[in-house]
Amino acid sequence: MTERKGPYELRLRVNGEERAALTRPAETLLRLLRERLGLTGPKCGCENGDCGACTVLIDGVPTKSCMVLAVECEGRELTTIEGLRDHPVQRAFSAENGFQCGFCTPGMIMNAVALVRAHPEPNEEADRNWMGSNLCRCTGYEGIRRALAAARAELAARAGLMPRAKERP
Amino acid sequence: MDHARYLGGSPERTDAPAKTGGALRYTDDRVRPGTLHAALLYSPYAHARIASVDLSRAEAAPGVRGAFSGADWPDTLIGLYMGDKPPLARETVRYYGEPVAAVVADSEAETLAAIRLVEASFEALPPLASPRDSLAPGAAVLHPGLGSYRRIPAILPEPGTNVANRTRIRKGDPEEAFARAPVVVSGSFSFPPGDHAAMEPRVAIAEYGLDGRLTVTSSTQSPFGVRTLLAKGLGLPERRIRVIAPPVGGGFGGKAGIQLEPLACLLAMRFPGRPVRLANAREADMVSSPGRPGLESTVRIAAERDGAILAMDIELLFDSGAYADYAVNVSRAAAVACTGPYKVPNVKADALCVYTNHPFATAFRGFGHIELSYATERALDLLADELGMDPAALREKNAAQPGHTTPTGAVLDPNTGDLPACIALVKERLGWDEGRRRLMPDGKVRAKGLACFWKAPAIPTFTDAGATLAFAEDGSAVLTTGVVEIGQGCFDGLRLIVAEALRMDPSMVRVEPEADTDRSPHDWTTAASRSLFMAGRAALGAAEDAVAQLKRVASAPLRCPEEDLEIGDGRIYLRDDPAHGLPISAVALGYVYENGNAIGGPIIGRGRYIARGLSGMDPESGEGRPGLEWTMGAEGVELELDPRDGSCRVLRSACAMDVGKVIHPALARGQLVGAMAMGIGYATREAFSFDSRQGVQNASLRDYKLLRYGEDPEYFVDFVETPQGDGPYGARGLGEQGIIGMPGAIAQAASLAAGVQLCELPITPEYLWTSMRKERP
Ligand code: FES
Ligand code: FES
Numbered sequence: 001m002t003e004r005k006g007p008y009e010l011r012l013r014v015n016g017e018e019r020a021a022l023t024r025p026a027e028t029l030l031r032l033l034r035e036r037l038g039l040t041g042p043k044c045g046c047e048n049g050d051c052g053a054c055t056v057l058i059d060g061v062p063t064k065s066c067m068v069l070a071v072e073c074e075g076r077e078l079t080t081i082e083g084l085r086d087h088p089v090q091r092a093f094s095a096e097n098g099f100q101c102g103f104c105t106p107g108m109i110m111n112a113v114a115l116v117r118a119h120p121e122p123n124e125e126a127d128r129n130w131m132g133s134n135l136c137r138c139t140g141y142e143g144i145r146r147a148l149a150a151a152r153a154e155l156a157a158r159a160g161l162m163p164r165a166k167e168r169p
Numbered sequence: 170m171d172h173a174r175y176l177g178g179s180p181e182r183t184d185a186p187a188k189t190g191g192a193l194r195y196t197d198d199r200v201r202p203g204t205l206h207a208a209l210l211y212s213p214y215a216h217a218r219i220a221s222v223d224l225s226r227a228e229a230a231p232g233v234r235g236a237f238s239g240a241d242w243p244d245t246l247i248g249l250y251m252g253d254k255p256p257l258a259r260e261t262v263r264y265y266g267e268p269v270a271a272v273v274a275d276s277e278a279e280t281l282a283a284i285r286l287v288e289a290s291f292e293a294l295p296p297l298a299s300p301r302d303s304l305a306p307g308a309a310v311l312h313p314g315l316g317s318y319r320r321i322p323a324i325l326p327e328p329g330t331n332v333a334n335r336t337r338i339r340k341g342d343p344e345e346a347f348a349r350a351p352v353v354v355s356g357s358f359s360f361p362p363g364d365h366a367a368m369e370p371r372v373a374i375a376e377y378g379l380d381g382r383l384t385v386t387s388s389t390q391s392p393f394g395v396r397t398l399l400a401k402g403l404g405l406p407e408r409r410i411r412v413i414a415p416p417v418g419g420g421f422g423g424k425a426g427i428q429l430e431p432l433a434c435l436l437a438m439r440f441p442g443r444p445v446r447l448a449n450a451r452e453a454d455m456v457s458s459p460g461r462p463g464l465e466s467t468v469r470i471a472a473e474r475d476g477a478i479l480a481m482d483i484e485l486l487f488d489s490g491a492y493a494d495y496a497v498n499v500s501r502a503a504a505v506a507c508t509g510p511y512k513v514p515n516v517k518a519d520a521l522c523v524y525t526n527h528p529f530a531t532a533f534r535g536f537g538h539i540e541l542s543y544a545t546e547r548a549l550d551l552l553a554d555e556l557g558m559d560p561a562a563l564r565e566k567n568a569a570q571p572g573h574t575t576p577t578g579a580v581l582d583p584n585t586g587d588l589p590a591c592i593a594l595v596k597e598r599l600g601w602d603e604g605r606r607r608l609m610p611d612g613k614v615r616a617k618g619l620a621c622f623w624k625a626p627a628i629p630t631f632t633d634a635g636a637t638l639a640f641a642e643d644g645s646a647v648l649t650t651g652v653v654e655i656g657q658g659c660f661d662g663l664r665l666i667v668a669e670a671l672r673m674d675p676s677m678v679r680v681e682p683e684a685d686t687d688r689s690p691h692d693w694t695t696a697a698s699r700s701l702f703m704a705g706r707a708a709l710g711a712a713e714d715a716v717a718q719l720k721r722v723a724s725a726p727l728r729c730p731e732e733d734l735e736i737g738d739g740r741i742y743l744r745d746d747p748a749h750g751l752p753i754s755a756v757a758l759g760y761v762y763e764n765g766n767a768i769g770g771p772i773i774g775r776g777r778y779i780a781r782g783l784s785g786m787d788p789e790s791g792e793g794r795p796g797l798e799w800t801m802g803a804e805g806v807e808l809e810l811d812p813r814d815g816s817c818r819v820l821r822s823a824c825a826m827d828v829g830k831v832i833h834p835a836l837a838r839g840q841l842v843g844a845m846a847m848g849i850g851y852a853t854r855e856a857f858s859f860d861s862r863q864g865v866q867n868a869s870l871r872d873y874k875l876l877r878y879g880e881d882p883e884y885f886v887d888f889v890e891t892p893q894g895d896g897p898y899g900a901r902g903l904g905e906q907g908i909i910g911m912p913g914a915i916a917q918a919a920s921l922a923a924g925v926q927l928c929e930l931p932i933t934p935e936y937l938w939t940s941m942r943k944e945r946p
Contacts, residue, residue: 024278026278034198035200039191040191040194040198041190041191041192042191043195043368043369043418044197044370045368045369045370045451045870046451046869046870047450047451048451048869048870048871049871050451050869050870050871051368051451051870053368080191081190081191082190082191082192084190090189090190091189093185093189094181094182094185094186094189095181095185097182097835097836097839098189099185099188099189099656100419100656100657100658100839100843101367101368101369101416101417101418101419101420101654101655101656102184102187102188102189102193102416102418102656103195103367103368103369103418103419103656104368105188105189105191106191109189124879127878127879128878128879131877131878131879132877132878132879134878135368135870135875135877136368136878137365137366137367137368137419137421137847137875138368138419138656138839138843139839139842139843139846140842140843140844140845140846140847140876140881140884141846141876141878141879141881142839142842142881142884143839143842144878145878145881
């Protein structure tokens with residue numbers, strides 16, 4: 001284990017790119033992403049692990065970036081909302097009104113991306129466990145629930161498992 | 170008007186790509202390099218005398234540029250309707266979480282380290298824990314300066330007491346009605362204050378430019394309100410202040426007033442040329458910045474044996490906490506609508522906004538109507554019980570209709586919504602007539618409840634909205650208003666309104682997503698569910714103005730009278746010969762003839778709206794017309810209670826609301842569903858819990874339990890459309906109302922399930938369990 005003191009340069013792999021940033025040992029991943037790498041997609045809703053607005057993927061695992069030190073991420077593969085490009089989950093959130101103010105959305109989507117990967121089939125219990133870690137104050141979760149269903153249908157259709165539920169232009 | 174082309178369609182929101190792509194920049198996503206960071210020291214006491222504040226160690230800490238206390242601004246008082254709040258506490262602290270000192274440093278880490286070095290000492294004073302405490306004879310007077318505070322005339326404080334505002338309603342002869350009524354019921358109903366808990370904590374970034382202008386970017390619903398109040402509070406003219414309102418991560422009223430901005434500006438004025446960022450951590454956002462009021466109330470109802478209401482006697486005591494903020498108008502709004510949507514010929518009501526030593530209260534979705542509705546709906550349930558009448562039938566019997574008068578004596582006009590139709594829809598959704606209470610085989614109990622609501626916006630009589638419409642080279646139109654995007658999606662409604670008026674595909678209409686007092690037309694505030702209505706009217710006006718100008722310019726090259734021209738699908742053409750015309754793109758920036766001669770110039774459509782026919786209220790009787798339009802509706806739930814442990818879950822919820830005209834069905838439904846969910850939280854779990862010294866015990870999202878995924882019920886939403894004659898295409902506002910009836914409906918159902926009348930909120934398993942135990946000796 002290496003010991004770090006004072007500001008130092010951290011090298012990370014974020015959204016498929018090698019990035020370097022000056023950081024402090026006590027800095028959280030959330031702050032590093034937002035303040036040093038300009039990735040303001042992850043949001044700061046509580047910095048206490050309660051809201052999930054800061055969720056990113058670390059080696060594919062959805063993680064609250066406010067609860068992780070940046071230094072722990074050296075050599076890991078990070079994905080933020082900015083690293084998704086036209087992902088079926090994003091399209092489903094757009095089409096199904098899975099958001100209103102949008103503040104919870106980046107975290108919600110990152111968690112959902114991992115959820116539908118782990119559970120491609122509809123699974124109410126898994127959904128409740130995964131999505132229960134992200135708060136949304138606006139939607140009453142109705143649109144988010146619809147978005148999950150739509151994203152799963154789209155992914156299944158892509159995998160050729162079943163016909164497309166809804167053709168999108 | 171021919172058949173609507175675009176209204177009633179649900180195109181994808183224009184902000185969807187930005188919001189689902191993480192590209193939308195909220196206020197705190199716009200911090201410039203070189204920005205200074207402020208941190209605050211919060212009072213650990215709900216009520217105390219400040220003995221000393223020593224800033225010297227903080228000032229000497231690394232990176233610190235300055236440290237401040239209340240003494241730095243000895244005369245400044247900030248407020249919304251009444252200036253009662255110092256930017257930093259002076260002499261006394263009046264609530265747990267009140268800012269006492271500020272430190273400004275180069276980085277957030279340094280400022281947070283330095284704020285811990287501020288040494289403040291306090292002498293604790295006994296806190297006032299409820300409105301009744303504050304009104305008791307001999308109670309400490311929290312604001313001895315109440316009589317001298319700057320305020321608007323509609324607010325009537327009672328100096329020498331803790332009453333920040335009292336609104337009286339006196340209609341008919343309630344005394345006589347109570348004396349002769351065959352049935353009288355009465356009850357007391359209450360709940361503690363709570364929080365909006367919008368996912369975006371409040372933040373303000375202020376810069377006092379070297380040019381002498383003050384710019385503040387803020388998570389606000391009210392850029393123009395902030396500008397006006399900063400001008401008043403700081404003594405700068407409006408022309409030297411610029412307020413930028415990026416999209417907001419959830420408002421719910423919590424960002425409708427003026428909050429972090431004054432202190433951020435005062436700090437910035439000490440460091441000209443450097444922006445100062447003042448951001449709430451979640452805990453501060455919950456207790457230091459304002460939440461929603463609590464309530465203590467008593468309602469008496471006089472009725473005939475057949476259920477016809479003769480009179481109501483209502484006392485609503487709003488727990489405003491330490492400062493008045495919006496709560497003085499919240500209590501007033503509750504008075505205006507105090508009876509709920511019922512025909513009540515005789516009314517006596519007193520709505521008081523009372524200072525206590527709780528975190529202070531501001532606007533909250535519903536603006537006083539949840540409170541009054543909870544109180545009157547609960548009292549109606551007592552009446553239904555007393556009469557042995559179905560609670561829905563009692564409401565149907567007394568439903569307010571056009572021609573009836575409101576508590577202030579204003580006549581409900583023909584635009585007024587159809588309440589009986591709403592009640593019928595909710596009953597149908599819930600299978601009301603199949604029975605309201607069912608014992609399940611597993612020992613749980615299912616029960617249904619139904620409540621009604623109405624709401625009129627509590628707005629100044631001169632509430633306004635402006636809009637401009639301009640065009641780009643491609644013939645697309647851009648609408649600029651002062652409305653703030655707070656999640657409600659108003660811009661998409663406005664876009665459809667403009668598209669409809671220009672008969673142009675909505676994809677060719679863009680709405681400027683950011684309000685900026687330097688550039689946007691004036692707009693009162695994004696609150697009171699009035700943006701779609703008022704900015705919608707202004708947008709409609711701007712579109713019509715633009716169309717007239719387009720026709721005028723096009724009539725020259727088309728060689729025809731303007732009146733013969735029609736607009737549609739991006740073209741201007743002869744009505745009787747549609748093939749003969751021009752694309753809008755050839756006219757909107759001026760028409761150029763073949764030889765190079767040009768006419769016209771950029772078309773700029775202008776639209777404006779101001780509230781119609783509103784008046785103030787008589788201070789003695791409340792008489793007047795303070796409410797613009799009345800939105801009515803009914804809501805209901807079915808819930809399941811486990812009598813063994815008090816656990817309770819809302820299974821199904823239904824709302825039917827008369828919205829005039831649905832402009833964008835998907836977004837309209839989203840607003841209602843979101844409001845219903847918030848109402849369920851309000852009724853079942855959300856409230857501050859206080860320790861014996863009135864410190865807040867649950868100031869985090871871990872302890873303040875919001876509804877999570879999987880705890881949401883099934884939602885049924887129905888719209889009734891009685892057109893609002895003066896609304897854009899008949900529409901009226903719908904952003905708040907879905908929350909109002911939920912606490913009443915849930916309390917009714919839970920009381921039925923538990924077999925005991927529940928008079929407090931939130932209805933937690935613990936409260937249910939103890940109430941049921943009390944009932945059984
Ligand atoms: S900001 Fe990380 S969980 Fe809320
Ligand atoms: S969309 Fe606003 S918090 Fe989820």
